[in-house]
Amino acid sequence: MDQHRVTITFTLNGKSVTMDVPGAMNALTLIRERLKLKGTKEGCGIGECGACTILVEGRAVNACLMLAAQLDGRDVQTVEGLAHEEGLSLLQESFVKHHAVQCGFCTPGLLMSAKALLAENPCPDKAAIAQAISGNICRCTGYQQIFDSIRHATGAPTGEEKT
Numbered sequence: 001m002d003q004h005r006v007t008i009t010f011t012l013n014g015k016s017v018t019m020d021v022p023g024a025m026n027a028l029t030l031i032r033e034r035l036k037l038k039g040t041k042e043g044c045g046i047g048e049c050g051a052c053t054i055l056v057e058g059r060a061v062n063a064c065l066m067l068a069a070q071l072d073g074r075d076v077q078t079v080e081g082l083a084h085e086e087g088l089s090l091l092q093e094s095f096v097k098h099h100a101v102q103c104g105f106c107t108p109g110l111l112m113s114a115k116a117l118l119a120e121n122p123c124p125d126k127a128a129i130a131q132a133i134s135g136n137i138c139r140c141t142g143y144q145q146i147f148d149s150i151r152h153a154t155g156a157p158t159g160e161e162k163t
């Protein structure tokens with residue numbers, strides 16, 4: 001028997017997408033396997049690592065915990081939507097500049113959490129940054145470089161020159 005399927009239409013990185021999806025498919029599988037956007041990572045698959053973080057209506061969510069059907073009618077952004085035609089976003093550049101990317105597995109999720117934070121709070125303090133990325137696990141960096149990257153991207157004083 002065919003699995004129950006639903007037709008969904010949503011905006012993905014600024015473009016409208018309509019597709020049929022199995023009712024039980026999660027948003028992470030839709031993004032990675034159907035849409036072939038491999039920037040969004042699968043780590044734990046149970047909402048604990050943050051590697052799969054995407055933005056839905058500007059809010060950071062774990063794609064592994066959402067049904068694809070829940071994206072219907074929503075505005076969705078993945079890490080592929082961050083860069084501009086001219087190149088990387090300021091936030092991405094800041095991650096590179098401050099050596100916040102080592103193995104890189106956590107990076108897409110962290111970028112999306114940081115983007116959601118900065119949209120809501122353009123000049124977050126350390127506590128706000130810590131809260132915003134509390135669901136994103138990084139096993140490589142020790143987090144200081146990530147804090148520096150996000151702070152620098154705000155334009156807030158960090159003791160370093162602004163790019």
Ligand code: FES
Pocket residue numbers: 041042043044045046047048049050051052053062063064065
């Ligand atoms: S893969 Fe979604 S939180 Fe870990």
Ligand code: FES
Pocket residue numbers: 100101102103104105106107137138139140141
């Ligand atoms: S850079 Fe490797 S897990 Fe964060």
